Every structure is written in C-alpha cells, then in structure tokens.
C-alpha cells in the first residue's frame with residue numbers, strides 16, 4: 001500500500017501507527033523495517049485490536065508493540081519521541097465506494113463535519129508525538145477537502161512543512177490549494193489525490209509532512 | 215525460563231538458539247515471546263509475537279515459533295506429505311509410524327513450510343494448531 005511507501009520507515013527506527021487496526025499497513029512497515037526497531041501500533045477499538053493482534057502474530061512482526069488509547073492523547077503518553085508517524089485516519093470512506101456501496105449510503109455532510117474534527121485532533125496529536133525533524137504521513141480513503149487538505153492546513157498553521165513526493169508507478173493529482181473560496185497554503189499542492197479511475201484502485205489521499213524544529 | 219527454553223530446545227531438537235536470547239521475553243507465567251530488543255522498553259499492552267509455552271513435558275511451539283526456530287532443529291521434526299499436512303491444518307491428530315522421533319514435542323513441516331508443533335505420545339501426534347488457525 002502507498003502510505004507506508006511514502007513514509008518509508010527504516011530498520012531500527014521508532015515509528016508510530018496511530019490508527020493501526022486491523023494492521024495492513026503496520027505489517028507492511030514491519031517488513032520494510034526488517035523486523036528491527038519498533039512500531040507502536042495504536043488503536044482505540046478493542047475489537048479491532050483483536051484483529052490487529054492476530055495479524056501481527058500471523059505475520060511474525062516482532063518489532064510491533066500494540067497500544068490501546070484514544071489517539072488524541074498519544075503525545076501525552078509517549079512524548080515527542082517518534083522518528084516517523086503514520087496517521088491513516090478514520091474517514092467517511094468515499095474512496096472505497098467501488099468496493100463498498102455501504103460507504104456511499106453512509107456518507108453525508110454531517111458525517112464529514114463530525115469526522116473532520118476528530119481527524120484534525122488526531123493529526124495534531126500525531127504531529128506533537130514526532131521528534132523535531134521527524135516525518136509524518138496523513139492518509140485517508142476519501143476525497144472531501146474537509147477531511148484532507150483542511151486537516152493538513154491545520155498542521156501547516158502549527159509550523160509543519162509539507163514535503164513533496166512521488167509514488168513510482170502511480171498516477172496522482174495535486175492536492176487542492178483553494179476550497180469554497182478559502183485560499184490554502186500553496187504547499188498543499190504537494191499532497192496527492194489518487195482517484196479510483198487513475199490507476200483502477202480504490203481512492204485515497206496522502207500528505208507527507210516534516211516537523212520543523214523550533 | 216528463557217535459559218530453560220534454550221537448553222530444552224538444544225536437548226530436544228539438537229539446535230543452538232542461544233544467539234537469539236536477546237529477542238526472548240517471558241510473558242505471564244508460561245509464555246515466551248519474541249520482541250525486537252529496541253521494543254522491550256516501550257509501553258504497550260502486547261509486545262512482539264508469541265512463540266512458545268511451558269507445558270508439563272517441556273515447551274510447545276506456536277506456528278510462528280516453529281517458523282522462526284524450525285530451521286535450527288536437527289531432530290524430532292516430522293515431514294508430512296501434502297494430504298497429511300492438510301489433515302494437520304484441520305486440527306486433527308496424526309498417527310505416526312516409521313518416523314524416527316522421540317516422545318514429546320515435535321515440529322511439523324510440509325516441504326519447507328513449518329506448521330507448528332504437537333505432542334508425540336508414541337503412537338500419534340496430538341495437534342496443537344489453535345482453533346482459529348485451523349482450516350475448515
């Protein structure tokens with residue numbers, strides 16, 4: 001999957017996967033790290049943590065530590081210690097509509113507004129848990145700007161730097177730099193929208209950020 | 215318990231796994247897990263993977279334990295044919311004749327694939343594949 005490829009965790013590093021269950025990206029990162037270093041795989045949902053833990057076991061991920069906490073408090077638990085953080089956020093999932101008709105039935109503007117508040121709070125906590133100079137990926141499987149560019153903009157407002165990246169072999173579109181008449185930071189164009197028709201995949205959004213040392 | 219596990223593995227399977235010692239941690243009263251050394255001091259509810267459990271006749275190995283440690287075993291490994299391997303993965307006991315194995319824990323494999331461990335009672339291998347991992 002693309003978000004771990006963009007985050008590019010290295011063997012020996014300390015990584016946070018803030019909304020990890022059921023662990024498809026955790027297990028991918030564990031292998032990229034050659035099972036060295038540590039991934040803290042956090043989630044809030046006990047039933048999803050059960051699935052996460054059996055996937056970690058089955059895939060032999062001995063560098064994973066599972067934690068259960070509301071991600072909005074994560075920086076209070078661990079401090080600013082992580083080399084890299086993945087926030088694969090809970091979202092309204094409209095990018096999955098080709099696979100799941102349910103996603104469309106569930107979708108409404110209220111859901112988007114409610115979930116975007118949670119996403120912003122999770123993103124801020126994830127950013128705070130980074131070491132100065134550390135890298136963070138924010139990803140969703142949806143297209144609403146409220147759940148994507150506007151969340152990233154709230155990190156830019158806190159001093160985050162948006163980092164340019166490519167995903168080899170994947171066609172992407174630039175992130176939006178304006179929404180409903182509101183101008184966003186130009187660097188939001190470095191974030192990527194991957195629409196389903198571009199590569200015949202599900203749809204998703206990815207941003208790469210660096211915590212600028214103060 | 216870790217020293218005991220390492221020396222039990224050597225006695226039972228003829229293989230030295232002492233170089234992996236820094237990865238082993240004891241969990242609860244009976245279990246051994248494998249954890250990257252860097253992860254030992256990090257807070258969390260579950261660390262690394264479960265590989266072995268203390269039992270009255272030594273230890274049993276989980277499927278992952280057999281996959282990681284199986285390559286060090288020189289004896290008491292039972293190689294199954296495809297048909298019997300499927301029966302094993304369905305959770306059934308396997309009658310054993312003509313295999314040179316001793317009573318106690320045996321590692322099960324099919325070709326190069328390790329498939330957990332069982333207890334050989336002299337006639338059959340009792341199946342330890344956990345319920346949720348068995349084939350329907």
Ligand SMILES: C[S@@+](CC[C@H](N)C(=O)[O-])C[C@H]1O[C@@H](n2cnc3c(N)ncnc32)[C@H](O)[C@@H]1O
Pocket residue numbers: 018019020021022023024025026042043044045048069070071072088089090091
């Ligand atoms: C898109 S899914 C993650 C998928 C996962 N990264 C994977 O690749 O397998 C979002 C996850 O966020 C979790 N979540 C929702 N609210 C949360 C919160 N406040 N703190 C932590 N995790 C949360 C959900 O339980 C869900 O597992």
